[in-house]
Amino acid sequence: MNQLWRQRIVLILIISLFASIPLIYALGGYQTISKMTEGMHTQDIPTIQQVDQLIEHNRDRANAVRGLLLYEDDRYIEQYYFSTSKAHDLRRLLNASNQTPGAVKDLLMRNDAWEADIEKVFTVYEQDNPQAAKRLAKQTTQTTQTILEDLSQIKDKLYGELEQKLELTTEMTTEYKRMCFSLSILAFLLVATTIIVFHRSKTAS
Numbered sequence: 001m002n003q004l005w006r007q008r009i010v011l012i013l014i015i016s017l018f019a020s021i022p023l024i025y026a027l028g029g030y031q032t033i034s035k036m037t038e039g040m041h042t043q044d045i046p047t048i049q050q051v052d053q054l055i056e057h058n059r060d061r062a063n064a065v066r067g068l069l070l071y072e073d074d075r076y077i078e079q080y081y082f083s084t085s086k087a088h089d090l091r092r093l094l095n096a097s098n099q100t101p102g103a104v105k106d107l108l109m110r111n112d113a114w115e116a117d118i119e120k121v122f123t124v125y126e127q128d129n130p131q132a133a134k135r136l137a138k139q140t141t142q143t144t145q146t147i148l149e150d151l152s153q154i155k156d157k158l159y160g161e162l163e164q165k166l167e168l169t170t171e172m173t174t175e176y177k178r179m180c181f182s183l184s185i186l187a188f189l190l191v192a193t194t195i196i197v198f199h200r201s202k203t204a205s
Contacts, residue, residue, distance in 0.1 A: 062118075121136045
């Protein structure tokens, strides 16, 4: 009786071991994909959104300068300072984050020169010298366009990297599913073989 129970316990342990193979593999795959997905949601996507918002606020600032000098309407000053405040908040967030790509931080440093130039435009305008402000604005036009284009290129690059990561997680999910199915079949065959062997051993004895 004791011998029979020992054989049953051994059989149960062996079956459990074989049956756990697909489960262990699936859990490992789930953790890998989960970490990649979490990284995209906590790092990649927020960075892209912040860069995108920075582009929009800088574009609004540039439009405010053009509108102010074209129409000499002080309402554009309020628009400029609102967009400037939002842009500065985003720059602080991007500079403070360890997840911000180096290319973005380098561009933010270059952006400082444009900041200084565009501030001069508003300072001169508020000193009741619109013509001088217009001349300064013309000098900053090319810099403004370059900054916006560079930010857009970086955003597109970040989107491209995110798409590659999404494709990789899709491929990994497909591969894990295929391997789990194969391992499930293998585990079933091993369990069936083990049961047959134990049954024959029991019958022979």
